[in-house]
Amino acid sequence: MSALLEVDAVSKSFPMGGLLSREQIEAVVDIDVTLLQDRPEIFTIVGESGSGKTTLARLILGLETPTRGEIRHLGQPVGAGRFGAQRHAFMSAVQPVFQNPFEAFNPLKRVDRYLASTARAFRSLTRRAEIEAAMDAALVDVGLSLEEIRGRYPHELSGGQLQRAAIARALVCEARILIADEPVSMVDASLRMAIVNLLRRLRDDKGVTVIYITHDLATAYYISDRIMIMQKGRVVETGPARRVLNAPQHPYSRLLKASVLSAADAGQGNLAPAQDLFEASQEALEVARDSRMIDLGEGHSVRRAG
Numbered sequence: 001m002s003a004l005l006e007v008d009a010v011s012k013s014f015p016m017g018g019l020l021s022r023e024q025i026e027a028v029v030d031i032d033v034t035l036l037q038d039r040p041e042i043f044t045i046v047g048e049s050g051s052g053k054t055t056l057a058r059l060i061l062g063l064e065t066p067t068r069g070e071i072r073h074l075g076q077p078v079g080a081g082r083f084g085a086q087r088h089a090f091m092s093a094v095q096p097v098f099q100n101p102f103e104a105f106n107p108l109k110r111v112d113r114y115l116a117s118t119a120r121a122f123r124s125l126t127r128r129a130e131i132e133a134a135m136d137a138a139l140v141d142v143g144l145s146l147e148e149i150r151g152r153y154p155h156e157l158s159g160g161q162l163q164r165a166a167i168a169r170a171l172v173c174e175a176r177i178l179i180a181d182e183p184v185s186m187v188d189a190s191l192r193m194a195i196v197n198l199l200r201r202l203r204d205d206k207g208v209t210v211i212y213i214t215h216d217l218a219t220a221y222y223i224s225d226r227i228m229i230m231q232k233g234r235v236v237e238t239g240p241a242r243r244v245l246n247a248p249q250h251p252y253s254r255l256l257k258a259s260v261l262s263a264a265d266a267g268q269g270n271l272a273p274a275q276d277l278f279e280a281s282q283e284a285l286e287v288a289r290d291s292r293m294i295d296l297g298e299g300h301s302v303r304r305a306g
């Protein structure tokens, strides 16, 4: 089976305290991921704030250049050196969906105009009827229609509608990979499941692969095929989502899971942090440099010292 996207031993460091500083922060360390062409999936990246999720997303989008390693899309290196038609083809195939849909759209530009310019630029459509048909098809795929958004500005739509319009824009490009960085965290709780279910439907009906970046283990459990848990730039555990989340093996993964309070715990005021898990997770972090990923079988692997 051929690879759709390969993240091959990728690391990214940033200078700390300004460009001329010698100290470096390792935002992403030695990450490997392979997504296959004929196996659309929801691949979820979880980890607390600062664990490197957004940096990894930006590397995949070619918005950052790896310090080490290489990212390939359909066998071709992403980012540096890809200009013109190659860059254009990559941009239409790999599309971001951002956290705050209101920031993704210019408030002074009508939402339908955005979709129309995307159809012209990425699908090379010129006739108005063709452009509108492509826009409507993408909007229908996300549960909207051209009639609903025609002539409307971003502030005239709800956060959930606008996030769906942002996803429709990616579909107008005929994207094969969506990189959705916290796509539901700014959306009203009541509409979150609609967006999450939409991602699932895009995988099942359209064969779109979704890289879903989140803090939220509940939605991760609900929609992910595979999960990758990151702690301070390193992968600590990865594998089939239910297998990993049902019985996490790394102390940090266990801590993340324990941090999701059950309704019963919260109701009983049982809010004490899992101190033992926190300490074990900190200890694992201290020895992370001398650790490696151990294969546990069935695609599940965990970081262990030594």
Ligand SMILES: Nc1ncnc2c1ncn2[C@@H]1O[C@H](COP(=O)(O)OP(=O)(O)OP(=O)(O)O)[C@@H](O)[C@H]1O
Binding pocket: 014, 015, 025, 026, 027, 047, 048, 049, 050, 051, 052, 053, 054, 055, 056
């Ligand atoms: N351009 C940059 N310059 C310097 N440091 C950076 C830069 N981008 C990210 N970092 C640092 O790299 C680390 C990882 O950041 P990143 O934003 O990737 O984490 P994250 O897991 O996405 O966090 P969040 O969930 O808060 O978005 C952080 O310590 C961050 O401060």
